[in-house]
Amino acid sequence: MTAVPDRASGMRALWSAADYHRIAVRDAYVSELLVRAVDVHPGERVLDVAAGSGNTAIAAARRGADVTATDIVSSALETAVHRAAVDGLDLWMEIADAQHLPFPDRSFHAVLSTFGVIYAPDHQRTADELVRVCRPGGRIGLANWTPTGLVGKLHALMTEAVTAPPAAAKAPCGPATLWGTEGHCRELFGNRVELTTTVRVHELCALTGETQVELLLKYMPPWRGAYNAMPPGQQRAVFDAAVAEFDRANRAQDGTSIAAAEYLEVVATVK
Numbered sequence: 182m183t184a185v186p187d188r189a190s191g192m193r194a195l196w197s198a199a200d201y202h203r204i205a206v207r208d209a210y211v212s213e214l215l216v217r218a219v220d221v222h223p224g225e226r227v228l229d230v231a232a233g234s235g236n237t238a239i240a241a242a243r244r245g246a247d248v249t250a251t252d253i254v255s256s257a258l259e260t261a262v263h264r265a266a267v268d269g270l271d272l273w274m275e276i277a278d279a280q281h282l283p284f285p286d287r288s289f290h291a292v293l294s295t296f297g298v299i300y301a302p303d304h305q306r307t308a309d310e311l312v313r314v315c316r317p318g319g320r321i322g323l324a325n326w327t328p329t330g331l332v333g334k335l336h337a338l339m340t341e342a343v344t345a346p347p348a349a350a351k352a353p354c355g356p357a358t359l360w361g362t363e364g365h366c367r368e369l370f371g372n373r374v375e376l377t378t379t380v381r382v383h384e385l386c387a388l389t390g391e392t393q394v395e396l397l398l399k400y401m402p403p404w405r406g407a408y409n410a411m412p413p414g415q416q417r418a419v420f421d422a423a424v425a426e427f428d429r430a431n432r433a434q435d436g437t438s439i440a441a442a443e444y445l446e447v448v449a450t451v452k
């Protein structure tokens with residue numbers, strides 16, 4: 182394992198503020214679809230960037246790939262390695278900023294990220310790194326929240342509510358959900374890839390809309406920090422607005438919450 186570069190310390194503090202794994206366990210299905218879409222083969226070298234607790238890395242390892250999981254938060258990667266080990270799977274872990282991947286050019290057959298690289302502040306630099314470490318003919322696979330879906334709307338709600346976001350949360354290239362638009366991805370990757378996109382709908386399930394919001398505000402690290410810093414009146418308004426978004430997306434008729442959360446699945450084959 183390499184040391185975390187100083188330039189990542191602000192982002193690392195931001196993302197270490199809560200145990201995102203408590204949310205990630207609900208998204209394993211997205212990772213399974215992604216490794217299928219990218220057609221990960223046994224024996225291929227696969228990189229999961231901003232892997233967190235390893236949903237996508239583990240899904241790729243289940244297909245027999247030789248997987249490296251990277252993130253800026255070491256405790257998340259340790260959870261990933263532990264989860265894999267429980268299933269009898271090996272994972273390599275490496276602490277790494279998505280904007281500065283510590284791998285030689287053309288190292289991997291497939292480079293993946295589920296709701297991960299979208300949070301690195303410099304979108305172009307990140308896209309360039311994904312292309313650089315992927316072999317010609319290799320595939321980049323991303324799952325990115327769309328700006329118009331439920332999670333995109335929650336991102337907008339939180340961004341509007343925070344007047345002074347921490348420096349590490351500011352993205353010079355625009356919001357994370359820009360990655361959820363095909364146009365932005367085409368602009369970032371340019372003619373270096375053949376790109377296809379599919380709009381998919383994930384389902385977020387909880388007993389009630391209120392439980393959904395409580396989970397996000399407790400375990401989505403940047404949102405937890407922002408919410409805890411708000412005065413009580415603003416907290417109430419943000420909480421209620423978030424519940425209203427979940428209610429609008431809810432298809433359950435029995436008082437529970439099964440909310441549609443749209444995302445863009447991106448598969449880019451490197452030329």
Ligand SMILES: C[S@@+](CC[C@H](N)C(=O)[O-])C[C@H]1O[C@@H](n2cnc3c(N)ncnc32)[C@H](O)[C@@H]1O
Pocket residue numbers: 192196201205208230231232233234235236237251252253254257277278279280294295296297298300301302
């Ligand atoms: C929403 S979580 C998704 C984690 C995981 N991919 C999953 O599907 O559960 C976002 C992850 O991105 C990581 N992250 C944020 N900025 C990063 C950066 N610049 N480089 C690498 N990882 C980063 C966070 O530490 C966190 O684990």
